[in-house]
Amino acid sequence: MSLDVHQLRVxxxxxxxxxxxxxxxxxxxxxxxxxxxxxxxxxxxxxxAGLEPVAGGVISWAGADLHAVPVHRRxxxxxFQDGQLFPHRDVAGNVEFGLRMxxxxxxxxxxxxxxxxxxxxxxxxxxxRVGTLSGGEQQRVALARSLAPSPRLLLLDEPLSALDRxxxxxxxxxxxxxxxxxxxxxxxxxxxxxxxxTLADRVAVMDSGRxxxxxxxxxxxxxxxxxxxxxxxxxxxxxxVAAFEPAARPVGVxxxxxxxxxxxSLVVERDGPLQxxxxxxxxxxxxxxxxxxxxxxxxxxARVHAGDQPAVGATVxxxxxxxxxAVLGCSGCGPTTIC
Amino acid sequence: xxxxxxxxxxxGLALAAALPAAFLAIFFVWPVSSIIARGxxxxxxxxxxxxxxxxxxxxxxxxxxxxxxxSVVGTTLAVLLGLPGAYLLYRCRFxxxxxxxxxxxxxxxxxxVVVGVAFRSLLVDGGxxxxxxxxxxxxxxxAALVFFNYAVVVRTVGAMWAHLDxxxxxxxxxxxxxxxxxxxxxxxxxxAPAIASAASLVFLFCAxxxxxxxxxxxxxxxxxxTEIWVQTTQFLDLRTAAVLSTVQLLVVTAxxxxxxxxxxxxxxxxxxxxxxxxxxxxRRADLxxxxxTTLAVLxxxxxxxxxxxxxxxxxxGVGLDNFANLATTGSGASAGDGLGSGLEVSVWQAALNSxxxxxxxxxxxMLVGVLICLLVSRRPxxxxxxxxxxxxxxxxxxxxxxxxxxxxxxxxxxxDRPPLDLRSSAVLVPIAQAVVAVPLVIxxxxxxLRSVDQRLREAAAxxxxxxxxxxxxxDLPVLGRSLGLAVGFAFxxxxxxxxxxxxxxxxxxxxxxxxxxxxxxxxGADNLGMALAASVVLATITTVVIGLAERLRVQSAGxxx
Numbered sequence: 001m002s003l004d005v006h007q008l009r010v011x012x013x014x015x016x017x018x019x020x021x022x023x024x025x026x027x028x029x030x031x032x033x034x035x036x037x038x039x040x041x042x043x044x045x046x047x048x049a050g051l052e053p054v055a056g057g058v059i060s061w062a063g064a065d066l067h068a069v070p071v072h073r074r075x076x077x078x079x080f081q082d083g084q085l086f087p088h089r090d091v092a093g094n095v096e097f098g099l100r101m102x103x104x105x106x107x108x109x110x111x112x113x114x115x116x117x118x119x120x121x122x123x124x125x126x127x128x129r130v131g132t133l134s135g136g137e138q139q140r141v142a143l144a145r146s147l148a149p150s151p152r153l154l155l156l157d158e159p160l161s162a163l164d165r166x167x168x169x170x171x172x173x174x175x176x177x178x179x180x181x182x183x184x185x186x187x188x189x190x191x192x193x194x195x196x197x198t199l200a201d202r203v204a205v206m207d208s209g210r211x212x213x214x215x216x217x218x219x220x221x222x223x224x225x226x227x228x229x230x231x232x233x234x235x236x237x238x239x240x241v242a243a244f245e246p247a248a249r250p251v252g253v254x255x256x257x258x259x260x261x262x263x264x265s266l267v268v269e270r271d272g273p274l275q276x277x278x279x280x281x282x283x284x285x286x287x288x289x290x291x292x293x294x295x296x297x298x299x300x301x302a303r304v305h306a307g308d309q310p311a312v313g314a315t316v317x318x319x320x321x322x323x324x325x326a327v328l329g330c331s332g333c334g335p336t337t338i339c
Numbered sequence: 340x341x342x343x344x345x346x347x348x349x350x351g352l353a354l355a356a357a358l359p360a361a362f363l364a365i366f367f368v369w370p371v372s373s374i375i376a377r378g379x380x381x382x383x384x385x386x387x388x389x390x391x392x393x394x395x396x397x398x399x400x401x402x403x404x405x406x407x408x409x410s411v412v413g414t415t416l417a418v419l420l421g422l423p424g425a426y427l428l429y430r431c432r433f434x435x436x437x438x439x440x441x442x443x444x445x446x447x448x449x450x451x452v453v454v455g456v457a458f459r460s461l462l463v464d465g466g467x468x469x470x471x472x473x474x475x476x477x478x479x480x481x482a483a484l485v486f487f488n489y490a491v492v493v494r495t496v497g498a499m500w501a502h503l504d505x506x507x508x509x510x511x512x513x514x515x516x517x518x519x520x521x522x523x524x525x526x527x528x529x530x531a532p533a534i535a536s537a538a539s540l541v542f543l544f545c546a547x548x549x550x551x552x553x554x555x556x557x558x559x560x561x562x563x564x565t566e567i568w569v570q571t572t573q574f575l576d577l578r579t580a581a582v583l584s585t586v587q588l589l590v591v592t593a594x595x596x597x598x599x600x601x602x603x604x605x606x607x608x609x610x611x612x613x614x615x616x617x618x619x620x621x622r623r624a625d626l627x628x629x630x631x632t633t634l635a636v637l638x639x640x641x642x643x644x645x646x647x648x649x650x651x652x653x654x655x656g657v658g659l660d661n662f663a664n665l666a667t668t669g670s671g672a673s674a675g676d677g678l679g680s681g682l683e684v685s686v687w688q689a690a691l692n693s694x695x696x697x698x699x700x701x702x703x704x705m706l707v708g709v710l711i712c713l714l715v716s717r718r719p720x721x722x723x724x725x726x727x728x729x730x731x732x733x734x735x736x737x738x739x740x741x742x743x744x745x746x747x748x749x750x751x752x753x754x755d756r757p758p759l760d761l762r763s764s765a766v767l768v769p770i771a772q773a774v775v776a777v778p779l780v781i782x783x784x785x786x787x788l789r790s791v792d793q794r795l796r797e798a799a800a801x802x803x804x805x806x807x808x809x810x811x812x813x814d815l816p817v818l819g820r821s822l823g824l825a826v827g828f829a830f831x832x833x834x835x836x837x838x839x840x841x842x843x844x845x846x847x848x849x850x851x852x853x854x855x856x857x858x859x860x861x862x863g864a865d866n867l868g869m870a871l872a873a874s875v876v877l878a879t880i881t882t883v884v885i886g887l888a889e890r891l892r893v894q895s896a897g898x899x900x
Contacts, residue, residue, distance in 0.1 A: 051509050071512040072521075078513035084506045088528045097524075098514030149515060 002027045002185055003048070003153055008057035010040070010047050017043040019209035020057070025153070030179055030186045031214075032196040035206035036232065041189045044206070045155050048187060049078050061152065072101070077151030081158040083142035085130040091117070091141050092126035098149035116144040119178060136167045143175070147182060154179070154186040160195060172198045193233060197221070205229050222326050224260060230328060235260035236301065238328065243297055248273035250322040260326040263289060266302035268310065272319035276300075278310050292316060355714050359707045359735070366774050367738055370749025375588070377752070378581035393582040399566070403586070406562040409477065409552075410545040413484035417541050418534060420485065420635050421492025423628040429497030431625060432618040439636065441889070446639055447490035448885040450835025452852040453874040455554030456859055457642035458483045460649040460871055462555075467645060475557025483551045486639060488541040495540070499533035505617050518624065539598035546590060547742040550837040550852065554859060563587045564742050564838070571748055571842075584745040591741055599733060646878070650871035654864070661872035664865065665690075682857060683847045686873050689854040693834055693877075696850060699769035700776060700833035701826060707773065708780030708825065711735055715781075716788035732785075739778035743838025746774055751842055768850070771839040776829040783825040784818065791817055827888020831881045851877045 003025040010018035046052040050071040120140040204214040213225040224230040276294035462474040511521040570580040665686035858870035
């Protein structure tokens, strides 16, 4: 393990922003901290950077405690949401800052700056003033700046949140590619699930200062540890298996387990085992769906096959799709089976 | 024109522009340009011989050298001492921070005469620092100037520092910069506009300081400002005085240009600004800042404490004798002290005069200042109109720097004969004080008006509010509190004004600062005691006025003073 966070606690007065968090990151691994705003994920990242005083616990690198190591001697890179480029320096002046601090000679710095600007897709823009760059370009410069001194660990604090959707998706893919190519070890903080799943080798879900679950993306997606995690990942309903008639249950689940349902977990089918009354109809990019009031379960969403448009008030039959639902609190089972 | 329906119509605009423009023309441009003309024109033709003669004079050169020396040293010290103060009072959190901030501001609002008297009370024989032998030296003058201007640096730089996003410095630290390196490479350049702005303002105040220098400097010490006064009132050499006024005007304009330029830089330096609270608890690394600021605050307290102690000292011990004497005209008739013979009225009578004059000066300054602000805060679409407003704004800043002595002297030589003979009129002194106070009113109100989001006015207009309603619903509530602050500033400045007033106040209607100056120029412990007591009274009134006004300050809108 490279970075090791052990039972970390960060407090603001009586408020525990980070509460008993343990997390490890292997060399070359990208770990994404995912959680709603205010959950303490940025505080955790800042504590790792050395910017936030620690109330308890240990942060260590390769077994060495970092407690007494000040920010500038940790050798970590840090990338903020809004870049925080130095406005009085040009693009190259920003990128070479860390190299200058490390005492690299000028000609070597020039080469490295050129390579990094190529890497982030901004070749030749070294002499531009940072104020003239677009938001996306500024983030690319900030990335080049934080990668320039080859940090042992790169800390990214919601680096794409200030950008609009399309640009964010594109940059997330580029960023993953750059992190892989440079073999960078990274801790990445975001509240955006898509970004997390695009970038992560492992995702750590955080809420109210605590780590709820740490897992590889597909494992997390299939088996959220509890309702809280499931809700945060976008599962809209959690229902005990016992709520379904035995005939309606997916194969292999046990009565004590809880199923997490999302919009496409149920499908309207003529011979489905569940029955309910349509209360509303919806059309989205992903296709048509209906709200159905199922006896003993309540209102759920169900996908509708193309061409099939049941009227509000009509009685329809539904079937659970085993591939499109998650089983809570279950670990150690493969990605293809339900459990 | 503004299509969104500003409350002012075209006709109203013309009126709003005409009144302040006429005020500025008659009571500032005319007197000051008359002075320049006296230096340049001889019998109707341009003759720069007066300049060559005056500037070749070794006395003049010494005076200019001393002015520059005291300004450069005073500014440097104020900035060096003020930076740690700005950091501690705006970037750190500790109990009593508000009280210390208020305390630091007190010297800035004190009348210059009071500052001079307070330092004298420290340094004269029998004072606690008499052993330094600094009475009447360069060091005493510079110390008083730093005392007076410390708050300018702390507040101007602090206001910017408080909104500086700490993450820029953190990014530098993560990139391997030590705390000192990150400060020098990132924070200091980011603060540069505020530092330049504060420094040019302090330089201005140091270069044009009058009352303080006159009281502390001693006979051998002179600056351009005091020399103008000496040449006018003692040698009656108006030509030399006019040349000196012109030289001063040039220096002042130059530093105003620097100040205006850095203010624009500051307004555009938004990139690393943040609205979040950036203050943190005091840490061990802040110890140097804590030490420097503690020393500075003690340095601010010492003259004030000494002033108070001196005012309570009587021949037999401690008592209120000096305050009781304020009902008299002082002891012993004085020989000529440059301002006419002894007091003709009691000190309390002078205090009453001061208050009456300050009330008049305040409403004049507010009327003119508010009209200018309403005008200048507009953002017309045509570039020519924008430039015109910019020039208007700059013109009204000039009185901030043009020495009050020059203004007073200008009044003397222009407003003493038809078409405008105001020499014996009671309005002369309030008008002169208003000229000095207007820039402060503008600098207090303008940033607030400019901070009102134009979209708020648009939203109100779209909802059906007419121009007048828009003003009443959007501008006025924001302006309301700041109007109170501006009134307080204008009143305090008028109360303490000495440079122009010393020229213009009639002997039978002196103001409090004039009386204090006369008392301190007269021999005898009684007179000194009365001067100290009167200074305490003046300082108390000023501090109370400013204290009340400060409670009205709008927190978010960055007023510049």
